[in-house]
Amino acid sequence: MLSTTCKYAVRAIIFIGLKGSEDNRANARVIASELGIPMQFLSKILQIFVRKGLLNSFKGPTGGFFLAKKAEEITLLDIVEIIDGPSVFESCLIGTGLCHSSSGKAERCPVHDRYSKVRKEVVDYFSSETIGGIIERMGHDENVLLKL
DSSP states (O other): OOOHHHHHHHHHHHHHHHHOOSSSOBOHHHHHHHHTOOHHHHHHHHHHHHHTTSEEEEOSTTOEEEESSOGGGOBHHHHHHHHTOGGGGTBOTTSSSBOOOOSOGGGSOTTHHHHHHHHHHHHHHHHHOBHHHHHHHHTTOTHHHHTO
């Protein structure tokens, strides 16, 4: 369902939420090494979040990244929409294109009616699940990220 880039992004944001702060910024090389994400790829992902206002960053020897908002204010939907785009949850389950509700049944894909209910539940979950909530349930243990 989510792209590899998006999965990397979620893991990186959780890691930064765990380890980063304005006083103790999370270094991109450390994040890449700990999470097994290619450094240049991760750097591009993190810069997207800086431009979108989800992360702050500082350059230099003590540089790094930290959350621009409280972890409890960042939802999975925020991350997914930034990386995979807002239409990720509108894509057709069987690949016939966008699968919006339409007035004509002939314009809908064959699984639309049943899948649209599941899709709504997924969007509701992603909208309500926060990075803070995930970190809390992890027990602040970054080793959980290494197993993903």
